[in-house]
Every structure is written in C-alpha cells, then in structure tokens.
Amino acid sequence: xGKSDISDSNRLRASEIIEKCLEILNDEKKLKDASVSQLxxxxxxxxxxxxxxxxxxxxxxxPLSRSILELVKDLKSDKPQ
Numbered sequence: 001x002g003k004s005d006i007s008d009s010n011r012l013r014a015s016e017i018i019e020k021c022l023e024i025l026n027d028e029k030k031l032k033d034a035s036v037s038q039l040x041x042x043x044x045x046x047x048x049x050x051x052x053x054x055x056x057x058x059x060x061x062x063p064l065s066r067s068i069l070e071l072v073k074d075l076k077s078d079k080p081q
Contacts, residue, residue, distance in 0.1 A: 040075050047072040 024030065025042055034042075047068060 043068075044072060044075055 025046075031039070
C-alpha cells in the first residue's frame with residue numbers, strides 16, 4: 001500500500017465520518033435543543049469548510065448560498081476579538 005493509497009483511504013474515512021456528523025447535525029430534535037452558541041459554531045464551521053465566498057464558478061451564487069454567506073459574515077463580526 002503506497003502513500004497515495006493511505007491518503008485516499010483516510011479521505012474516504014474522513015468523508016464517511018463527516019457524512020455521519022452532518023446527519024446528526026440535521027436532526028430536528030437536536031437542532032431545537034441546541035444553544036445559540038452551538039448553532040452558530042456549527043454554521044460557522046460548515047460554512048468555512050464547505051462554502052467558498054461569492055465564487056460563482058462553484059455554483060454557490062444562488063440566493064440561498066448568498067444568504068448563508070451573509071449570515072456567516074454577520075456571525076463572525078459579532079464574535080469577540
């Protein structure tokens with residue numbers, strides 16, 4: 001097994017873990033029970049990792065993506081420095 005095989009294996013494993021975590025994060029009861037801090041942390045983390053700011057070449061130039069990006073900017077500006 002070469003270095004590339006290990007990297008591919010780790011990427012696949014990481015993708016599977018991320019998929020499971022996203023399913024948990026999308027649970028209605030958990031969302032309702034989450035604190036504002038938990039929700040903003042999840043939104044910030046997801047947007048940092050999965051959204052590219054205003055890059056229309058990635059297909060993120062739709063109204064929903066733009067509104068999420070604006071929300072993230074607002075949340076980040078409210079963080080204590």
